[in-house]
Amino acid sequence: MEYFPIIQALCRSALSSPSNAVLHQVERLRIALEKDGHDKEAKSIGGLLLHADRTSDMAPSRIQRSTKVLAGEELSTKTAIPVDKETSTPLAEIVFPNDLPSDSPIFSGTVASAVESILNEWKNFEKLEEIEAQPSRSCLIFGAPGTGKTHLAMWIAKEINIPVVLVRLDGLMSSFLGTTSRNIGNLFAFVNKYRCILLLDEFDAIAKLRNDPQEVGEIKRVVNTLLQSLDSRKKTGFTIGVTNHEALLDPAIWRRFDVQIEIPKPSxxxxxxxxxxxxxxxxxxxxxxxxxxxxxxxxxxxxxxxxxxxxxxxxxxxxxxxxxxxxxxxxxxxxxxxxxxxxxxxxxxxxxxxxxxxxxxxxxxxxxxxxxxxxxxxxxxxxxxxxxxxxx
Ligand SMILES: Nc1ncnc2c1ncn2[C@@H]1O[C@H](COP(=O)(O)OP(=O)(O)OP(=O)(O)O)[C@@H](O)[C@H]1O
Ligand SMILES: [Mg+2]
Known part of the structure; x- marks a missing residue:
């Protein structure tokens, strides 16, 4: 078999982090080889499959590991996203790991190592579990426009290998404040049901509401709904908030985030x-x-x-x-x-x-x-x- 060494190398690299689909296709290849009388090659592919099974048992893939920390149903492309009742626009967008950026943004040493330490907690949650500790479950990323904040949030999700429910907060704001509270409630009920990272982008939009003197009482209710909703995710999910205007955020909102990273202008x-x-x-x-x-x-x-x-x-x-x-x-x-x-x-x-x-x-x-x-x-x-x- 002229190309077998290449096929074998392809299988080996695909099986280094095997998904069910990869395992299935490689097994199909093994059966086909065996059927055509290529016993030696079939055996070699069988050996790779056996090894892949063992290594995935020993070192669970990132998805399997994160299943333990983040519970909930799996999101799929068919999952219905909640919509604003007035306008029927979806309240969020789901971004699956394949569509998340695999290149990290470039930061100076201190920011890079702060980010690394968050990821480290997620990669080593078993060790944390042993001492009854938890990885940080909420993170506020703030700093000047265009400094890579959204990119960073998406890349963290890619590293943890979990879909992102991406919400632009101004999209939740309805012209009716009552509807805004309901949107926030519906959105959090949705994200708490599924295994996902909630990314609240342009988080400061909520703060801009406070400029309307006519609606003080109702605005308080909206902010309270948001605070309670953030609390509701404390034990289950991972939430990332991103903002350019950190000064606009209520101190009560700041306190909801386990870690707060400032992204400076690049050197x-x-x-x-x-x-x-x-x-x-x-x-x-x-x-x-x-x-x-x-x-x-x-x-x-x-x-x-x-x-x-x-x-x-x-x-x-x-x-x-x-x-x-x-x-x-x-x-x-x-x-x-x-x-x-x-x-x-x-x-x-x-x-x-x-x-x-x-x-x-x-x-x-x-x-x-x-x-x-x-x-x-x-x-x-x-x-x-x-x-x-x-x-x-
Ligand atoms: N430090 C960085 N390293 C690599 N790429 C970067 C960096 N900063 C910005 N970029 C690139 O600039 C573009 C804008 O980045 P991004 O949208 O993440 O910025 P942002 O801080 O969220 O901006 P805004 O505050 O306007 O929402 C992206 O294509 C991103 O990859
Ligand atoms: Mg952004």
Missing amino acids: SEVIASIIQKFVTPLEFDDVQLKFLSWSIEGASGADAENLAKWLKKSSVLNTNQTLFSLVRKFATLNSGRVSLERRNLFTLLSDEDLANVLINDKKLSFKQKDIVPLIGTTASTLSRKISKSKLF
Whole structure:
């Protein structure tokens, strides 16, 4: 059998984390081989199946492990999602693990290790159980827009391998406050019935309600319903709240969350890593990455992703342009993403003046020779031009 080693390798890797479907298909293959008289090959596949059975007994898959901590019925694509009675719009969206992001967002050391410690609790809940402890069951993620909060929440769910019931809180708000309370009640009754992670995105929407002086009593009732509903999940589920406006949240709501993680604006090193991630398969060297993150200093991860994707497109459309001129163009097209100070540099300065600014920025510690490829000139021309530059 010419391709058997490849088939065998495929089966081995599929069986490293076997689902029932994989086990079934590999067993079908074993029976077919046996039927056609390929006894040796059938036996080898049988051996892999036996081994897979044993290893999955010894090391339960993430799904099996999490079944123990999170009880409830399994969600399926056919599960009926509760709807707003007035408008018939669904109150939530179900995202299954296959559709959750498998790449973690990029954070600096302290944030990354805080996130890791939450995941660690879930991965080691048996150890916690032995000492009658529990993993954190609720987490509030807050910070500036576009810093990867929603991505982080979805990725945590992917790691725990459980479907997400994604709720945008403003979607629960009805024009009738009575209906809002009912929506909250129906939604929590739904999530408490199923094994899932509840993701309350844009959680601050509830706080905006308080601005309406006409409805004080009713608003209190809505907030109380939410507090009681959050309490109702304490023992059963895992809840993640995400917000940009943490200051708007009631202290009573804060207290409902076991852990609270602030996602800061990314450092220039993190921006450089995000750019490299989204620019792949293109590659930038350290100087190029430093220059690019300097260009959008103060920006969010989402802005860095945007710049990277734009550069990727431009590498095909504007093949002969230098990085200097591409970034100038990006700055002009993205007033909201590039600070006014940087934009002024990019739009007002000549290449040699801009080169001078970079060389004199202590944080960058660029030498003249570093700038040469960015500006697309020779070392001697740059040196001559810089000596004529009026800056510095
Ligand atoms: N630190 C990061 N690492 C990798 N990608 C990031 C990071 N920050 C943002 N992104 C990317 O930017 C985009 C927006 O991220 P996301 O929606 O998670 O941000 P957010 O903080 O929830 O924003 P908002 O507050 O506006 O809802 C996503 O494509 C995400 O992958
Ligand atoms: Mg978000």
